[in-house]
Amino acid sequence: MEMINALGRRKSSVARIFVTEGTGKITINKRDLTEYFPSPILQFVVKQPLALLNVEEKYDIKVNLNGGGFTGQSQALRLAIARALVKINADDKKALRAEGFMTRDSREVERKKPGQPKARRRFQFSKR
Numbered sequence: 001m002e003m004i005n006a007l008g009r010r011k012s013s014v015a016r017i018f019v020t021e022g023t024g025k026i027t028i029n030k031r032d033l034t035e036y037f038p039s040p041i042l043q044f045v046v047k048q049p050l051a052l053l054n055v056e057e058k059y060d061i062k063v064n065l066n067g068g069g070f071t072g073q074s075q076a077l078r079l080a081i082a083r084a085l086v087k088i089n090a091d092d093k094k095a096l097r098a099e100g101f102m103t104r105d106s107r108e109v110e111r112k113k114p115g116q117p118k119a120r121r122r123f124q125f126s127k128r
Helices: 040-052 070-088 090-098
Strands: 004-010 013-021 026-028 059-066
Touching: 004 070, 013 070, 040 070, 040 090, 059 070, 070 090
Parallel strands: 026 059
Antiparallel strands: 004 013, 013 059
16 A cells, blocks of 8 residues: 545644554654643544544554644544545445544634624623
């Protein structure tokens, strides 16, 4: 198998991944998965598509992650991994879509409006 690459996005995070056959090592920005995401919940989120298809020990994944916070980054990485697995085997797409791993979450932060403290919050109204 040659190197497969895929892209995943979430909020302002972008994950570019390169998948090769290997032993299940995930390297993010030249750091190990457990070092980059110390939280077990975020590690679980990243590995969800691999666990669903039982291929956790089959592929080595090299990741370039930038932008956003840790939650957005982990979900962007999950989308990228799911897309790469579909490129490897198109038959897996139905199972991944059923779990919601193939859908790009398009929600973005709403911009702050001028004359307001936040995007939708208004300053307190005073009648007198």
